[in-house]
Amino acid sequence: MRQLVLAFLALVLSCLSVTAQETAIQPLLQEHQAVIVKSSRKTIAPAIDAIANSGLPQAQQVLETWAAKNMWMRKSDGLFFIGEKGAGKTYDLTDFDTGETIGRYEKSELKQLKPNSGIRAMIGTALVQFQxxxxxxxxxxxxxxxxxxxxxxxxxxxxxxxxxxxxxxxxxxxxxxxxxxxxxxxxxxxxxxxxxxxxxxxxxxxxxxxxxxxxxVTTRMAALTLPEGVNIARTLTPGDDGFPKAEAYALLVETNRAPAIVTADDMRAALAANIDNGTVGGTPAALLNTEAARQSVYEVLAEAGKVPPLVSEADVEQALANHVFFDAYSEPSREVTNAAEDAMKDISLNVGINQTLDLTLDAMSLASIYFLAAIGLAITFGVMGVINMAHGEFIMMGAYTGYVVQQIIPDHTVSILVAIPLAFAVTFAAGVAMERLVIRWLYNRPLETLLATFGISIALQQIAKNIFGTQARPLTAPGWLDGAWVINDVVSISYIRIAIFFLALIFLGVFLFIMKRTRLGLETRAVTQNPRMASSMGINPGRVNMLTFGLGSGIAGIAGVAIGLFAKVTSELGSDYIVQSFMTVVVGGVGNIWGTLAGATMIGFLQKGIEWLNPSNTLAAQTYMIVFIIIFIQFRPRGIVALKGRAAGD
Known part of the structure; x- marks a missing residue:
């Protein structure tokens, strides 16, 4: 009886031992010990897979510890543990299976597992199923x-x-x-x-x-007949469908289905390699000075098996006729490739539609920028007839005003709210001063006005360089304008561009309100249509011109703050927009705000359209746009929306 009890206890202990081994990960690590210690990316995959697919709860901890370079092997028995730095050059080892600290060991008694980046990437992939x-x-x-x-x-x-x-x-x-x-x-x-x-x-x-x-993905192939079980995308005929015969024969040569064509250079090299005592194939080398002679001797060598045979045009045609050419999908399933082709057609159509929408948004954004830059010029040039070449510098002054305000007020939202009215005030004052000191003496003298304002433009640029230097200054947008409105993977537009678009609409409304609902607007329209009659009615044309010029300059300053949020703020900032501003006003129709809006829209869409057709050369796009506008003005010299009155030249 006692022997039976002992035998039963031994059986139970044996089962418990087997169960413990089945739930322990150390035996699995020992099974792959050599590979793990070697730590080679070429051989480590089976060990990582075995651990990841073991189904043991310790697998995740082992992989994470290994990837973190915290797995150590005890040299005395080759067992693996979690190692934590102890005092001096010692490490505390923790068992993966029991979670118990087994003791402290000198570093010399241990070996640290240091997987390289490639192995860590493989471990990371294996960890995904746990994570x-x-x-x-x-x-x-x-x-x-x-x-x-x-x-x-x-x-x-x-x-x-x-x-x-x-x-x-x-x-x-x-x-x-x-x-x-x-x-x-x-x-x-x-x-x-x-x-x-x-x-x-x-x-x-x-x-x-x-x-x-x-x-x-397809692979171009050649065979004697179309093979069975291959997912063929299309069959090809040499000489047709953009598949030249030379390319077809080159494919046969590449796949060892036909001999290579011997070129003239190949022939010369082969003859030179077979010179023996000054002769080649029994013919003196000095006589091989013609193509026919070289070919004749080469054929002798080919018959002797010393060089590859010549390939004639008839040989090429016969080889092409003996083979079929086709593109085969890498994917073997016809159902899958058919479904993929249909899906890609739908995707291509959808992408095209959304690219058009994205291009439209870009064009509208660019048009709003041009409109914002040109609206002040529409007042000074369109209403007053003054060719102000310094208009771009008012934009630059507005941008620098925003920069200075941000140096004083660190909160970007508050600084922008302060900068907009301050930029208007600064450039309004500068415009009034310019009109009183220079412009008022040059009315109806366009050439002198152009030269004077061009000189002022250069002077203002140099003053800006002296004050702020030549390095671009940052004008940072508020945090809520960071990023972009992403509609999908194709269509997106930055929040700054959206803000500028709405700012342009606001200024369109403000301008219309001033011109239609205020006394200044009434007097400006009167002076525009008939200055002498307006003067006889008690309106001071000089005062109206001063305020109008100041208004246009002030709006340019606000445009500078908006443009500075996404463009580099330098002394040349205005130069980048002065040409487009004049084109916008002239194309739209001088003296009409709706014409300016139409001109900005036309130029914005035209430029984006040309850039889309020729995306690699933006300078060419600018050139084509100017040429188009020159041609347009030839047929419609008074712009899209013509205006009668002084601004139109009546």
Whole structure:
């Protein structure tokens, strides 16, 4: 009886020992000890996979410890532990299976595992399946990012398994999308792949196109007959369909289906290599001074098997006739490639529509910038008839005013709110001073006005350089204007551009209110239409001209603050916009705010359209635009919206 009890206890202990070994990860580490210690990227994959797929709860901790370079091997027995720095050159070792600290060891008794960046990347990929369901949201997000960066077939099932338990709506949406993409690329079920492609059809995401494009990659091939079981994209005829005969024969040569064509240089090299006592194939080398002689001797050498045979035109034609040429998909499933082609067509159409929308938004944004820069010039040039070449410098002064305000007021939102009215005041005063001191003496003398304002422009630029230097100064937008409104992967527009667009609309309304609802607007319109009659009615044309010029200059200053938020603030800032401002006013119609708006819209759309057709050369786009405008003015010299009165030359 006693012997039976002892035998039973031994059996129980044996089972417990087996169970402990089955739930311990140390035996698995010992099984791959040599590979782990060697730490070679070429051989480490089986060890990482074995740990990750072991199903043991310690697997995640082992991989994380290994990647963090905190895994140590005890040299005496080759066991692996978690190592933590102790006093001096000692380390405290913790067992992976029990979680107990087994003691403190000298560094000389241990070996630290230091995986390189490549191995750490492989470990990171293996950790993804654990991190997908980690309680920490950050780790789950990192796992999804890792899958996006390095998708693998092995990650599809863990990803699917983690979707049902995902509590975060954003992460769940990301997981569902990634599951569809990995299904397209790696699911063994053709029907599931086709269904996933159908689900993503028309999607504008770059990741979708990156997943579908490899399915449609083709390899150009040649064979005696069309092979069975190959997913053929198209058959090709040499000489047709952009498939030259030379390219077709080169493919045959490359695949060892035909001999290479012997060129004249090849022939000379072969003859030179076969010179023997001054003769080649029994012919003196001195006689090989013609193409026919060299070819004749080369054929003798070819018959003797010393050089490759010549390939005639008939040989080429016969070789091409004996073979079929085709492009074969790398993806073997015809159903998958058909679905991918249909999806890419839908995506291409959707991308084209959205690119048009994006181009339209860009054009509207550029038009609003030109309108904002030109609205002040529409007043000074359009209403008063003054060619103010210093208008760009008022824009520059406004931008520098914003910069100075930001140096005093660090809050960018408050500084911009202060800078806008202050820039108006500064440039309004500068415009009034310029009109009183210079412009008033040069009315109806356009050439002298142009030269005088051009000189003032140069002087203002030099003053700005003396004060602020030549280095670009930052004019920082408020934080709420950072970033862009992203509609999808194709269409987006920065918040600063949106703000400038609405600012342009505001100034359009302000200008219309001033011109239609205020005394200054009434007097300005009167002076514009008939200055003598306005003077006889008690209106002071000089005062009206002064205030009008100051108003146009003040608006230019506000435009400078807006433009400075996205453009570099330098003394040449105004020079970048003066030409477009004049073109906007002239094309739109001198003296009419609606004409200025139309001109800005036309130039903005025209420039963006030309840049889209010729994206690699923006200078050429500017040139084409100017040429177009010159031609346009020839047919409509008074602009899109013509105005009668002094500004129109009546």
């Amino acid at each position: 997908l369901s980690d309680p920490d949201r950050t780790k789950r997000q990192d796992a999804l990012t890792s899958i996006q960066r390095d998708p693998e077939a092995a990650l599809l099932q863990p990803l699917r398994a983690s979707i049902a338990g995902e509590s975060d709506p954003d992460l769940k949406a990301q997981k569902l999308r990634l599951e569809r993409l990995l299904t397209i690329g790696y699911d063994p079920d053709t029907g599931a792949r086709v269904a996933a492609i159908s689900d993503m059809s028309g999607d504008l995401g770059v990741d979708v196109r990156a997943t579908l494009n490899p399915l449609l």
